[in-house]
Amino acid sequence: MHSAHPPSVTTIEVPFTPPFDWARLLSFIGGRASAGVESVEDGVYRRAIEWRGEEGVVEVMRHASRHRLIVAIDGAASRYADDIAAQLARMFDVEADARAIAGCLSRDPMLAPLVEAAPGLRVPGAWSGFELVVRTIVGQQVSVKGASTIMARIVQRAGRRIDGHADTRTAWRFPTPAELAAADLEKIGMPGKRVQAVQRFADAVATGALPIDTPGADVERIKRDLLALPGIGPWTVGYVAMRALRDRDAWPDADLVLMQAIARRDPALVKPAQQRAYTERWRPWRAYAAMHLWNEAAMKSGLARGG
Incomplete structure (x- = not known):
């Protein structure tokens, strides 16, 4: 090899x-x-x-x-x-200690069969937290595929082609926070409010106000500061905490796929507050519980679901 x-x-x-x-x-x-x-x-x-x-x-x-x-x-x-x-x-x-995680989540009959079907499931991270947050904002209310299309436009409009790099699959550098904050994103296929949210976030990272990719930065503070930005709600913060901040207990609140999956298993759990109370039993591994439920939804539909 x-x-x-x-x-x-x-x-x-x-x-x-x-x-x-x-x-x-x-x-x-x-x-x-x-x-x-x-x-x-x-x-x-x-x-x-x-x-x-x-x-x-x-x-x-x-x-x-x-x-x-x-x-x-x-x-x-x-x-x-x-x-x-x-x-x-x-x-x-x-x-990740897959055995410890499986041991905890398998105690719940709702998750046990999912853990058995995919025992080594991990929470996928990201090379760049900045890039992941941009994608997550871009992906609000659009399909996974739709988000990819807009991301490609952002890369070509604000990023930079790497000189002499032959492989087209990796020939672009994702825009830096400063480049993205200053870019012209007119007519990129995104609502104006979402464009603003992306650029406000990019500006906060560029100025150092939001150290999303700084090792050792205060995760709870980053979550609070993210939530305070316009256009970023609890779902986005939970998803980013899972994937970029590596919070193993993060939960993407009010995620439609997760809510449907829980209610399908237990019809008594339909209200967000009831579901939130139920997820307490999955601590401190709620990010892995979310992955198991998303994974099952993806297998059922044959589509990339969740995130």
């Missing part, structure tokens, strides 16, 4: 404790990937990155036989290989 990479590539193996559902993790990320910026193909996640001013391309795949992911970094950014691998380990949720 290593021989496929030229000598300029730095390869790091990132161990995980099974069970680890790589296929579903990759499929979730792939279904929501930013076109031109990142891609998922044939079991490989690929993205062009910039790390402390150095550029490169990362690839992540599962080892064919051992319990580890293989992270390959090509380009000057590879001098920071350890830091980049740590960020990818976070993104792919390798440190």
Whole structure:
């Protein structure tokens, strides 16, 4: 497997404790990937990155036989290989204790069959919290596919094509917060209020007011400050907390797919307040409970559902 990479590539193996559902993790990320910026193909996640001013391309795949992911970094950014691998380990949720999570969630008859069907389900992260929040705002009230279309337009309008980068799947750099805050997003296919929400958020990140991608930043404060921004409600904050802030107990409040899934299992639980009370039994792993319910909905419909 290593021989496929030229000598300029730095390869790091990132161990995980099974069970680890790589296929579903990759499929979730792939279904929501930013076109031109990142891609998922044939079991490989690929993205062009910039790390402390150095550029490169990362690839992540599962080892064919051992319990580890293989992270390959090509380009000057590879001098920071350890830091980049740590960020990818976070993104792919390798440190989750799947057995402890399953042990807790399986005690609830509502989730037990779902955990049994997908024991190593992880919460998919994101390479960039900033990018994920933008996508989440863009995706409000539109389909997963519709959000991808608008994201591609944002990338081409405000991002930057990487010079001499041959692979069209990863040839674009997602706009920086400052670039996106200043971009002209007229007629991009989004309501004016949503465009404003995206640009206000980008501005808050650009000025340092909202340190969404700063390691060690105060997660509770980020959640509060996000919620205070116009156009960002509790659902968005819960979803972002799950995926970008790595809050394992986050719950995307009032998510339609989750609400329907719970009510279908227990018709007594129809009101949001009743459902919220019920989810208490899934603490401290509510983000994983959400993934299990979304996963089941996606399997039933054959579509990317949730998020």
